[in-house]
Amino acid sequence: MGRSSRISSKDGLTKGAWSALEDEILVDYVKTHGEGKWSNLAKQTGLKRCGKSCRLRWMNYLRPDIKRGNISGDEEELIMRMHKLLGNRWSLIAGRLPGRTDNEIKNYWNSYIAKKAKDQFPSTRSVEIIDKKADARVDLHGGVALSSGVCPQQQGKEDVIQLNPDMKNAAVTGPLSGNGLTKPKLELSKSRVGQLSSTSGEVENTPTNFILDFSSEEFCNMLDYDFAKLNDANINELENAIEAESGGTLLNPPLSQEIMENNGGFSSSAAEGDQPNNNNSNMVSAADLFQPLFLDSNDGWQLGDDIDILFSN
DNA sequence: AACACCTACAACCGCAATGAA
DNA sequence: ATTCATTGCGGTTGTAGGTGT
Structure with a gap:
């Protein structure tokens, strides 16, 4: 499997599948010189491979450990849990699985677990959160983290909401743009981000700051918890919110003080390290959670494109 | 048997981070 | 401070082998 054709590039380097002889040269070199200095390898051994290719071959294939x-059931479970927590940070996930490479886990995920999860939740609403800045991505499918990338079986039906680039230091708000339910976008201002972060710790519990003080990971955890309980009623509410907001007017009132008080773990003090409160009686519904996202468009927020949330059927 | 399609996975690519010069 | 090389990462591609028709 994999690639087998051997190609010589313009600079005389070989590409494609590795031969047994090349492997042998690489292994011998590492035995003698240790890992690293991959660029020297080619020079010293005459191997017509770039350092990058050597490193990859060693790390993903030739390493003795x-x-x-x-992949065992335990490993699979761990991969799923880690992916839920970390998104597509394959190297971090691989770090928790001795002997497994990031490439292998990535391949395994893309070819097996994602498919399995899709099959398991074929008709459930899914939500995908993409933190482009942190390079984190979490797909939630009825509360279960799914795959990276493509949301299943709903191509052309995504609603996209773009959030701020750094949950810890930025507000999440702004006008929706786009064409209604098909692809609405939530926008924000990076200049405003600076202003808000400078008042961190002193600000009142406005909905904006409610979101403001969470790291993207904490935010994802909140979504994970909430969306496990997502039902048609608040899906509709959320969709109505998106649709109405496309006109650019204030749609929903901010989160009530009552909601804020009932969710002490979600207060702005979370910035100091509190974790989201997973007590059912104190849960914020998905619709409540997202209400603060739809604020007055007159605020002048500009596009930020570091975090996406996709809602899909 | 032949062909098309699917799956698994090795390898490549582009980008970002890091460190040395 | 800047440039350049190296390293590491995640996304994507290409292909052998498997499976279905």
């Missing part, structure tokens, strides 16, 4: 094939 690599465990190959048959």
Whole structure:
């Protein structure tokens, strides 16, 4: 499997599948010189491979401690849990699975777990959160983290909401643009981000600051919890909110003080390290959670494109 | 048997971070 | 402070082998 054709590039380097002889040269080199200095390898051994290719071959295939094939149930469970927590940070996930490479886990995820999860929740609403800045991505499917990238079976039906680039230091608000339910966008201002973060710790519990003080990970955790309980009623509410907001007017009142008080773990003090409160009786519904996202468009927010949330059927 | 399609996975690519010069 | 090389990461691609028709 994999690639087999051997190509010589313009600079005389070989690309494509590695031969047994090349592997042998690489292994011998690493035995003698240790890992690293990959660029020197080609020079010193005459191997017609770039350093990058050598490193990849060693890390993903030739390393003696690599465990190959048959990912166990325990490993799979761990991968799923880690992915739920970290998104597509394959190297971090691989770091928790001795002998497994990031490439292997990525391949396994893309070819097996994602499909399995899709099959498991074929008709459930899904939500995908993408933190482009942190390079984190979480797909929630009825509360279960799914795959990276493509949301299942709803191509052309995504609603996109773009949030601020850094949950810890920025507000989440702004006008929706786009064409209604098909692809609404939530926008924000990076200049405003600076203003708000400078008042952190002193600000009142406005809905904006409610979101403001969470790291993207904490925010994802909140969404994970809330969306496990997402039902048609608040899906509709959310969709109505998006539709109405496309006119650019204030749609929903801010989160009530009552909601804020009932969710002490979600207060602005979370910035100091509090974790989201997972007590059911104190849960904010998905619609409540997202109400603060739809604020007055006259605020002058500009586009920020570092975090996406996709709602999909 | 032949062909088309699917799956698994090795390898490549582009980008960002890091460190040395 | 800047430039450049190296390293590491995640996304994507290409292909052998498997499976279905």
